[in-house]
Amino acid sequence: MTQPRSEEPAAGLLLEAFDPQLFRENSESALGRLEKHLSDLSIRGLELIRPAALTRAAQALMAPDSDQVNPFDEERLGAILDLYIRTGIPVHSPGYMGRQFSGVVPLSGVVDFVSSVVNQPSSFYEAAQLPNVAEQLMAGELNRFIGFDPDRFTMVTTSGGSLANLTALLAARNDKYPDYWAEGGSAVAGRPRPAIAVGADVHYSVSRAAGVLGIGEDQLVKLPLNDAKQICMEQAPHVLQAAESRKLKVFCLVASAGSTSLGAFDPLGELADLARRKDIWLHVDGAHGASLLVSDKQRAKLKGIEKVDSLTWDAHKMLFVPAPCTLLFYRNGEKGQGAFRQQASYVFDEEPDIYTDLDSGSKNFECTKRPMIMPLWTLWSVFGRALFAEKIDYLCDLTAQAHQVVEQEPDFDALHRPESNILCFRYRPSDLIRADETHRLQVAIRNRIKRQGNFFLSKVNVDGVAALRVVMMNHQITVEHFRMLLNEIRKVGEELLHG
Amino acid sequence: MTQPRSEEPAAGLLLEAFDPQLFRENSESALGRLEKHLSDLSIRGLELIRPAALTRAAQALMAPDSDQVNPFDEERLGAILDLYIRTGIPVHSPGYMGRQFSGVVPLSGVVDFVSSVVNQPSSFYEAAQLPNVAEQLMAGELNRFIGFDPDRFTMVTTSGGSLANLTALLAARNDKYPDYWAEGGSAVAGRPRPAIAVGADVHYSVSRAAGVLGIGEDQLVKLPLNDAKQICMEQAPHVLQAAESRKLKVFCLVASAGSTSLGAFDPLGELADLARRKDIWLHVDGAHGASLLVSDKQRAKLKGIEKVDSLTWDAHKMLFVPAPCTLLFYRNGEKGQGAFRQQASYVFDEEPDIYTDLDSGSKNFECTKRPMIMPLWTLWSVFGRALFAEKIDYLCDLTAQAHQVVEQEPDFDALHRPESNILCFRYRPSDLIRADETHRLQVAIRNRIKRQGNFFLSKVNVDGVAALRVVMMNHQITVEHFRMLLNEIRKVGEELLHG
Numbered sequence: 001m002t003q004p005r006s007e008e009p010a011a012g013l014l015l016e017a018f019d020p021q022l023f024r025e026n027s028e029s030a031l032g033r034l035e036k037h038l039s040d041l042s043i044r045g046l047e048l049i050r051p052a053a054l055t056r057a058a059q060a061l062m063a064p065d066s067d068q069v070n071p072f073d074e075e076r077l078g079a080i081l082d083l084y085i086r087t088g089i090p091v092h093s094p095g096y097m098g099r100q101f102s103g104v105v106p107l108s109g110v111v112d113f114v115s116s117v118v119n120q121p122s123s124f125y126e127a128a129q130l131p132n133v134a135e136q137l138m139a140g141e142l143n144r145f146i147g148f149d150p151d152r153f154t155m156v157t158t159s160g161g162s163l164a165n166l167t168a169l170l171a172a173r174n175d176k177y178p179d180y181w182a183e184g185g186s187a188v189a190g191r192p193r194p195a196i197a198v199g200a201d202v203h204y205s206v207s208r209a210a211g212v213l214g215i216g217e218d219q220l221v222k223l224p225l226n227d228a229k230q231i232c233m234e235q236a237p238h239v240l241q242a243a244e245s246r247k248l249k250v251f252c253l254v255a256s257a258g259s260t261s262l263g264a265f266d267p268l269g270e271l272a273d274l275a276r277r278k279d280i281w282l283h284v285d286g287a288h289g290a291s292l293l294v295s296d297k298q299r300a301k302l303k304g305i306e307k308v309d310s311l312t313w314d315a316h317k318m319l320f321v322p323a324p325c326t327l328l329f330y331r332n333g334e335k336g337q338g339a340f341r342q343q344a345s346y347v348f349d350e351e352p353d354i355y356t357d358l359d360s361g362s363k364n365f366e367c368t369k370r371p372m373i374m375p376l377w378t379l380w381s382v383f384g385r386a387l388f389a390e391k392i393d394y395l396c397d398l399t400a401q402a403h404q405v406v407e408q409e410p411d412f413d414a415l416h417r418p419e420s421n422i423l424c425f426r427y428r429p430s431d432l433i434r435a436d437e438t439h440r441l442q443v444a445i446r447n448r449i450k451r452q453g454n455f456f457l458s459k460v461n462v463d464g465v466a467a468l469r470v471v472m473m474n475h476q477i478t479v480e481h482f483r484m485l486l487n488e489i490r491k492v493g494e495e496l497l498h499g
Numbered sequence: 500m501t502q503p504r505s506e507e508p509a510a511g512l513l514l515e516a517f518d519p520q521l522f523r524e525n526s527e528s529a530l531g532r533l534e535k536h537l538s539d540l541s542i543r544g545l546e547l548i549r550p551a552a553l554t555r556a557a558q559a560l561m562a563p564d565s566d567q568v569n570p571f572d573e574e575r576l577g578a579i580l581d582l583y584i585r586t587g588i589p590v591h592s593p594g595y596m597g598r599q600f601s602g603v604v605p606l607s608g609v610v611d612f613v614s615s616v617v618n619q620p621s622s623f624y625e626a627a628q629l630p631n632v633a634e635q636l637m638a639g640e641l642n643r644f645i646g647f648d649p650d651r652f653t654m655v656t657t658s659g660g661s662l663a664n665l666t667a668l669l670a671a672r673n674d675k676y677p678d679y680w681a682e683g684g685s686a687v688a689g690r691p692r693p694a695i696a697v698g699a700d701v702h703y704s705v706s707r708a709a710g711v712l713g714i715g716e717d718q719l720v721k722l723p724l725n726d727a728k729q730i731c732m733e734q735a736p737h738v739l740q741a742a743e744s745r746k747l748k749v750f751c752l753v754a755s756a757g758s759t760s761l762g763a764f765d766p767l768g769e770l771a772d773l774a775r776r777k778d779i780w781l782h783v784d785g786a787h788g789a790s791l792l793v794s795d796k797q798r799a800k801l802k803g804i805e806k807v808d809s810l811t812w813d814a815h816k817m818l819f820v821p822a823p824c825t826l827l828f829y830r831n832g833e834k835g836q837g838a839f840r841q842q843a844s845y846v847f848d849e850e851p852d853i854y855t856d857l858d859s860g861s862k863n864f865e866c867t868k869r870p871m872i873m874p875l876w877t878l879w880s881v882f883g884r885a886l887f888a889e890k891i892d893y894l895c896d897l898t899a900q901a902h903q904v905v906e907q908e909p910d911f912d913a914l915h916r917p918e919s920n921i922l923c924f925r926y927r928p929s930d931l932i933r934a935d936e937t938h939r940l941q942v943a944i945r946n947r948i949k950r951q952g953n954f955f956l957s958k959v960n961v962d963g964v965a966a967l968r969v970v971m972m973n974h975q976i977t978v979e980h981f982r983m984l985l986n987e988i989r990k991v992g993e994e995l996l997h998g
Contacts, residue, residue: 012889024530366659386569401750
């Protein structure tokens with residue numbers, strides 16, 4: 001190992017590793033591979049590799065003696081990149097219908113590349129000037145479709161929907177129980193227990209947040225769903241009433257705008273009215289579905305959104321940028337400042353000024369935060385809203401057609417009329433009647449199809465019985481691809497039943 | 500807007516935006532700019548722009564009518580990228596000595612670029628096979644320097660040090676109060692209040708976590724520091740005792756390995772012994788300083804680390820990869836599983852198998868998680884440990900020399916002998932005696948130097964009085980650059996005092 005001296009810049013290995021020319025060569029090498037990857041639109045699912053085998057393959061790519069100086073080895077890097085790209089779910093392939101993450105708009109990946117190299121942590125204006133300005137601009141653009149009072153609302157980016165949901169629930173907790181932050185759980189000793197009402201299908205991050213925040217998972221009040229798997233407005237008031245008589249104080253209600261399981265939209269306007277009557281904070285987990293707001297054709301599914309208190313919106317789902325890029329909106333900006341309350345002299349300035357006004361460190365959980373807004377703001381600035389609206393409309397339309405196809409097949413059951421781009425269904429030929437058999441068959445079908453590697457879909461339990469689930473995130477998919485998937489499901493199902 | 504039809508793939512704007520050839524052109528354009536940026540080693544600080552002016556500049560770059568179809572405009576993209584790069588802190592310049600984020604090793608940015616495009620969320624093995632395997636391999640590599648039992652420890656990546664600290668405190672809370680997750684704060688009703696002991700200089704994310712978790716910020720027990728700003732082992736037992744008599748039950752103690760303010764290392768071995776005697780979970784916030792473990796020369800500063808319960812380690816600080824990349828280690832892997840407790844049928848499989856064994860979704864907060872290990876694992880695989888050790892040794896050595904320089908200047912006070920790469924000092928000519936004057940002068944110096952734009956440094960309060968703070972993250976800096984900074988400080992200071 002060369003001995004570094006600080007009278008002159010470090011030499012040797014460091015000079016090589018930080019050499020701009022090597023950076024160019026490595027980038028070209030990655031770029032060639034990525035371009036090829038993006039050009040491959042063949043129909044394929046996942047090549048699932050046994051972890052032990054993949055571990056051996058990965059180990060073989062590591063420099064043999066990590067303690068020695070290892071000069072740069074182009075072949076080693078190439079093999080690592082190849083293995084990395086090859087073993088991921090091919091999100092750009094028409095065979096991928098399985099999850100809520102998507103192939104990103106390629107330009108957003110390029111902007112993220114810039115972020116990775118220039119390294120501007122964005123919780124503070126001085127470290128990331130343009131990202132902080134872009135957040136404000138993007139917030140204004142998107143709020144046009146939400147409809148909060150432009151002078152009062154606020155938006156902050158954070159690292160994923162789970163963190164946004166936690167942050168919103170924290171703002172709600174601190175708003176309704178101002179002493180909780182300093183005193184902890186004993187702030188409510190002797191009073192009804194704080195509780196959170198949720199749709200029965202709410203994302204697991206919400207019950208996780210209840211566990212994290214000291215509310216307790218047992219204090220989740222589950223609101224029943226109607227046939228469309230939306231919160232049932234006939235039953236909701238009674239369930240809230242019953243909770244009160246069990247000495248629970250529901251201070252927050254979490255609705256879904258695009259539930260994870262089925263993409264169902266809760267009736268936001270009616271829930272907002274109910275919440276306001278009962279002085280409850282209404283948070284909407286729109287991680288998946290809030291993006292429908294940017295489409296003139298889909299926006300009505302979030303009718304009433306302007307009346308809610310807070311909204312989680314994952315741009316890394318239906319706005320097709322690299323993960324994570326989550327936007328958390330508050331109708332009342334001041335309350336958004338209440339999630340965290342602190343001072344630290346090395347980051348928060350004593351006297352706020354025009355620069356620190358734009359700091360988000362007091363509104364988001366992270367100290368070091370990726371400038372995640374930049375890929376989104378750049379796409380919006382370059383292509384405009386039309387890019388997103390066009391893709392979202394295509395995907396929702398495609399899913400509606402897929403639903404029609406399922407309806408026409410006697411050996412398939414559609415479980416709902418899709419409201420967005422998620423469709424759940426079961427393969428259930430007439431000779432299959434018992435629920436437990438149906439359940440096991442769907443699980444077995446999903447696993448076998450995953451292993452065969454032509455398609456990638458997911459499964460979800462609906463009313464306790466497994467269902468097959470497609471999430472249409474890729475505009476390269478046509479209804480013809482979906483028919484091919486159904487044929488493969490039927491074939492696999494028949495093999496499993498009779499083979 | 501073209502009307503999308505789902506009988507054939509979407510056309511028009513989408514075809515253009517997803518065109519691999521356009522992706523190549525955009526990437527080349529970004530790459531050229533980044534290469535130039537990395538090649539510019541001129542001495543400069545930050546060009547701080549008034550937010551209103553920057554907002555106007557950014558707005559002018561947005562497509563004029565977002566609702567119209569905007570065909571791709573190369574010039575617009577170029578101007579956005581130029582503005583983005585120009586307005587960040589030039590972390591590769593020798594003028595940057597201000598914060599704990601650094602210029603990344605360029606190759607790690609390239610790998611992060613691949614992550615941005617291939618989009619493999621890494622909480623689940625099936626979605627990100629290689630990242631999950633790489634996490635295990637990297638955990639093993641780094642644990643060689645920690646020394647936990649290889650068969651028992653576990654490591655999980657998470658989005659930043661604040662989230663890692665929260666997760667570790669949650670594991671501690673759930674370990675010591677198993678009913679807390681389900682019951683919330685009432686699980687401890689009638690018992691001594693749960694409390695967390697911290698070094699008085701602990702990072703703000705820890706007191707934030709106490710507020711978040713329902714422990715309450717008031718239940719932080721602050722342990723006094725010695726002259727070196729480490730937790731004082733003479734006083735710690737008495738302070739813990741005093742807390743008990745105030746009906747507090749300290750269940751967790753948080754030490755720092757590299758405090759944010761001064762880079763001080765708490766005595767981990769002694770703290771571990773104390774914690775074990777009192778059945779307290781010992782968490783170490785090594786966000787900044789854990790990386791010193793990979794250097795043979797620096798490792799001793801974390802003596803005793805093998806006895807602690809959990810450790811936060813930010814690879815995006817002293818391992819020089821894009822943010823965020825935080826590693827959270829647990830000595831006892833089973834307890835690391837206790838931070839979160841849940842099932843969700845759409846992500847967690849009912850029957851664990853060899854594939855789901857590698858899922859991290861039950862151990863980390865995020866559902867969608869960036870495959871943040873890949874840049875680090877690739878650097879380690881290609882260059883080996885020597886790259887990191889060489890850079891860390893250089894930076895610590897440089898900081899020690901900077902300290903000597905300050906000691907030799909009669910108008911400067913060094914506030915400590917640096918243990919790592921952070922040095923705090925004050926400009927205090929002999930005619931400046933009162934503490935409040937000294938405080939105001941440091942703040943004013945820091946602000947003016949920031950605005951002048953030749954150097955970027957930070958400030959921190961030490962014993963209630965502002966100090967100037969340099970963090971040496973850039974191996975392009977020599978002691979000569981530091982002398983230049985001191986000269987500029989002196990000049991600015993004299994202007995402020997007498998000008």
